[in-house]
Amino acid sequence: MHHLLKPFGLDENEYVLLCLVGGGGKTTTLFKLADCLKARGKRVLVTTTTAIFVPGAEQYDVLEVAEFPRFEGVAEGTVTVAGRGVNADGKLLGVDPDWVNAIYQEHIFDCVLVEGDGSKQRPIKAPEIHEPVIPSRTTHLVGVVGIDALGKAADERTVFRIDRFRAVTGLHSNGIIDADTVCRLVLSKAGIFKNTPENSRKILLLNKVDTEKDLHRARAVFRTVQDRMSDPIRLLAGSMQDGKVEEEPFSKVSGIIMASGYARRMNTQKLLMPVDGIPVLERVIRAAIASRLKETLVVYRDDSIRAIAEQYPVKALHNPNARLGQSESIKIGMSKADSEADGFMFLVGDQPFMRPEIIDNLIGLFETNPQRIVLPKYQDKRGNPVLFPVSLKGALTEIQGDNGGREVISHRCNLVYEHVIDDEKAGFDIDTLEDYALALKLARLL
Numbered sequence: 001m002h003h004l005l006k007p008f009g010l011d012e013n014e015y016v017l018l019c020l021v022g023g024g025g026k027t028t029t030l031f032k033l034a035d036c037l038k039a040r041g042k043r044v045l046v047t048t049t050t051a052i053f054v055p056g057a058e059q060y061d062v063l064e065v066a067e068f069p070r071f072e073g074v075a076e077g078t079v080t081v082a083g084r085g086v087n088a089d090g091k092l093l094g095v096d097p098d099w100v101n102a103i104y105q106e107h108i109f110d111c112v113l114v115e116g117d118g119s120k121q122r123p124i125k126a127p128e129i130h131e132p133v134i135p136s137r138t139t140h141l142v143g144v145v146g147i148d149a150l151g152k153a154a155d156e157r158t159v160f161r162i163d164r165f166r167a168v169t170g171l172h173s174n175g176i177i178d179a180d181t182v183c184r185l186v187l188s189k190a191g192i193f194k195n196t197p198e199n200s201r202k203i204l205l206l207n208k209v210d211t212e213k214d215l216h217r218a219r220a221v222f223r224t225v226q227d228r229m230s231d232p233i234r235l236l237a238g239s240m241q242d243g244k245v246e247e248e249p250f251s252k253v254s255g256i257i258m259a260s261g262y263a264r265r266m267n268t269q270k271l272l273m274p275v276d277g278i279p280v281l282e283r284v285i286r287a288a289i290a291s292r293l294k295e296t297l298v299v300y301r302d303d304s305i306r307a308i309a310e311q312y313p314v315k316a317l318h319n320p321n322a323r324l325g326q327s328e329s330i331k332i333g334m335s336k337a338d339s340e341a342d343g344f345m346f347l348v349g350d351q352p353f354m355r356p357e358i359i360d361n362l363i364g365l366f367e368t369n370p371q372r373i374v375l376p377k378y379q380d381k382r383g384n385p386v387l388f389p390v391s392l393k394g395a396l397t398e399i400q401g402d403n404g405g406r407e408v409i410s411h412r413c414n415l416v417y418e419h420v421i422d423d424e425k426a427g428f429d430i431d432t433l434e435d436y437a438l439a440l441k442l443a444r445l446l
Helices: 026-039 097-106 162-169 179-187 212-228 280-289 303-309 326-336 356-368 390-397 406-410 433-445
Strands: 016-022 043-048 051-053 062-065 078-083 091-093 111-115 140-146 201-207 233-239 244-247 253-259 295-300 315-318 343-348 373-378 386-389 416-421
Touching (some): 016 097, 026 078, 026 111, 078 091, 097 111, 140 179, 162 179, 179 212, 201 212, 212 356, 253 280, 280 295, 280 303, 280 356, 303 315, 326 390, 343 356, 356 373, 356 386, 356 416, 373 406, 386 390, 390 406
Parallel strands (some): 016 140, 043 111, 201 233, 253 295, 253 343, 295 315
Antiparallel strands (some): 051 091, 373 386
């Protein structure tokens, strides 16, 4: 499990004081990290400033229980657990944070790991007035949120300190916890990183990420946090129970959703039409922000489109020259994209069954050769989205009218890589009322 050290930013040559706060999974994380550090020959101290269940004998080498534990001759490659007592519930009682600071500064241990608050095994919480109890010398502060909180009602079955949680996040009684809720908890001064010591590195761990669906939900949270954070936060997702966690590998690809067309064949704003209760454009936006795209930009003409875009962590860009064709959306999107982008992925707003996995697969193929054009092929037919390298920005800027990037592609056949996708439905777009009727039927089959 040595690979756990890198995501958490644990430098082997650094004396570490790492404190865990937030929702359920902290104690598991505590001992998984301790095992990993022990395997590297580190002298590890595990303790708490609150209370944790006394660990099993297989989880430590030495157990010290005293008001102010003292240590001599700590061996390399060992885990020592310390607390000031054990209560009737079998919990190890927390030590004074000043004692933790003193032990850390004495360099008796290479790494000191501390649990700084409790959560009653709930996946998410907000700290009470007296919480969390974080040693002032903490070098790494890890805020833990269980991904299983997302989509659940904000009630006492899911949330610990429910009243504080509602006060911090603004979520009303039994409101559904979503990416925006978690973002407010993470970024609020009264939230999960409350009382962060100066110079402490903040790490957000979304735990219990076991499936692809979980991973895409985690990415939606990260995208929201990344869009709003002012101070750096390391973003991790994984399952600490399985000893698997990774730093979120955001790509350097900017996603541009072109949503400023006139839909003349339908004579209505098709992007607002609902499929399974969600507007077509909104479904595309959700897929984009749940993917590895570095950022998502939505180029719009109508204010109704802007209203949808502004509900999400995307850049909404007005296109005053939409009448000149699709090329204007391409130019506007690229002009406002991140200056460090390696590529531009152009998505259309009328593909209701686009999935984050498809976007991620295209990005992965692009990253193996960031000079090529990557596009999907559905049932022997090329489709969207299409990913262009930044080296072709000039050529894309020169196109005119409603041709999009087809002309650029046709002149550079040697750069094109086609990714065959078995799911023909993902490439389905809506151009006519008949297409829309078919989309509704396809949605019912999902």
